[in-house]
Amino acid sequence: MARLIALFFMVFALPVLAQSVDRPDPNTATTGPATQSLDDILRRQDNLKVDDSERRAIIGGPEYAPSVDSPLGTRGGASDSDLWRAMRFNNGDISTQNTGPAATVLMQDAGMWWLDIRRGPLQTYGAYLLGGTLLLLALFLLIRGRIRIEGEKTGRTIERFKAFERFGHWLLASSFIVLAITGLISLFGRKVLIPAFGHDAFSTVAIGTKWVHNNISWAFMVALVMIFFFWVMHNLPDKTDLKWLAKGGGIFGGGHPPAKKFNAGQKLIFWAVIVLGGSISISGLSLLFPFEINLFAHTFDLLNGLGAPGWVGMENLPSDLSPQEEMQYAQLWHAIISFVLTAIIFAHIYLGSVGMEGAFDAMGKGEVEEQWAREHHSLWVEEVKAKQRVQPGE
Ligand code: HEM
Structure with missing residues (x-):
């Protein structure tokens, strides 16, 4: 009941009260007027008491505002709250010399929310995910050991990947590794590198890192398309996959x-690389050209239309986003998906090198030991042999 009365008071009584107060001339008044005067500001700077009771009666005192200690908290009637509120909720008549799309948004609450996630859970869970994956792989190597070629080696090889395929793979792999390292430096640098090497050294590293990350991204995108x-035709799912998965490979x-x-297993890796790598590329492009490719308001709107948030007991997602919020969501998404893909790639690198005897040759030389091929890709070997019988010259 008390809340209802308070609400009624705020909605109806306050505006009437505000209009009924005579506003004194702000230039002549010293203390106590409804509008802030220069004298008020100077007195406050000298730590002298200012009587702002009238102003509080009109625009609300600190009791109506977020605490001064909270992010973006205001001092209610003790500051120019009307002005700050107008800026904060983006309804002030603001003009700036800078004419970019985000220039007139001078304050946005989501900035703190994003920063807290970026320097908090994003880093913590990201580090757990990568560290945990490395630990699991080490454990797997300890328990299972290297996957060896079980039968007798034949000494004969089969061509597995042509030179242009290997070029595409290594372009993708090398660019991904550089992007992962530079991305991690950008995210963790402030917490890890500044305490170790100081601000000046990190500044140089950060500028170089950003340049490399932004430019190498093109090589990754080109290689992804290649x-x-x-390989898309070889990665379409079929019946043999179910049997393979049922036996855990x-x-x-x-x-x-x-x-x-x-x-x-490889098809899953392929599609993870295409879908997650594609998503990282698109969110990366949005970050590379700030405010020009806005992805999230539209996506959230679409999801709200489908009622998707309700499926997981959530309220509708915010679809009225400021240009800065678009960038913040793009950054979080870019980083989260990159962490997931990096963890998957750790497992891939392990299996393609130390984890499995004979696998590296496929991408190293392009030729694999026939026995390896028979053990891991028996149906493919039959296909290759059948083709060789039809076209003996090749
Ligand atoms: C040093 C790092 C890497 C090594 C040693 C490596 C090794 C290999 C090998 C040996 C194969 C062929 C497997 C076979 O013959 O069946 C392969 C395939 C493949 N690699 Fe890599 N790779 C590395 C990094 C990457 C990265 C960073 C990506 C993507 C971001 C990637 C994506 C793929 C894909 C999509 C395939 C085909 C599907 C598959 O075999 O899983 N590789 N890699």
Whole structure:
């Protein structure tokens, strides 16, 4: 009941009260008027008491405003709250010399929310994810050991990837590794590198890192498109994948189930790289050209229309976003998806190198030991042999 009365008072009584107060001339009044005078400001700077009771009666005292200690808290009637409120809620008549899309948004509450996530949970959970994945892989190596070629080696090899395919793969791999390292430096630098090397050294590193990250991103995007076209036909799901997955790829024994050129595990890696890598690229482009590619208001609107937030018991997602908020969401999304893909790639690098005997040759030399191919990709070997029988010259 008390709340209802207070609400009624705020909605109806306050505006009437505000209009009924005679506003004194701000230039002549010293203390106590409804409008702030220069004298008030000077007195406050000298730590002298200012009688702002009238102003509080009109625009609300600190009791109506967020605490001064909270982010963006105001001092209510003790400051120019009307002005600050207008700036904060983006309804002031603001003109700036800078004419960019975000120039007239001088304050936005979501800035603190984003910064807190970026320097808090994003870093903590990201580090757990990458560290945890490395730990699991080390544990896997300890328990399972290297996956060896079980049968006798034949001494014969089969061509697995042509030079242009290997070029596409290594362009993708090298650019990804550089992007991952420079991305991690950008995210963790403030917390990890500044305490270790100081602000000056980190400033140089940060400028170089940003330049490298922004420019190498093009190589990653080009390589992503290349490998998509090279390998998409070999990565379409089929019946053999279900059998392969049901046997867990034979990773813990029982023989490797039959597979075509790529087994189900590799197809999952391929699609993770395409979908997550694609999403990282699009959010990266949005960050590379600030305020020009806005992705989130539209996506949130679409999800709200489908009622998606309700499926997980959430309220509708905010779809009226300031240009800065668009960038903040793009940054968080870019970083989260990059962490997930990096963890997946850790597992891929492990299996493509130390984790499996004979695998690296496929991308190193382009040729693999026939016995390796028979054990891991038996259906593919049959296809290759059948083709060789039809076209013996090749
Ligand atoms: C030093 C790092 C890397 C090594 C040693 C490595 C090794 C390999 C090898 C040996 C293969 C062929 C597997 C086979 O013959 O069946 C392969 C395939 C592949 N690699 Fe990598 N790779 C590395 C980094 C990356 C990165 C960073 C990406 C993507 C961001 C990537 C994406 C792929 C994809 C999509 C395939 C085809 C699907 C698959 O075999 O899983 N690789 N890699």
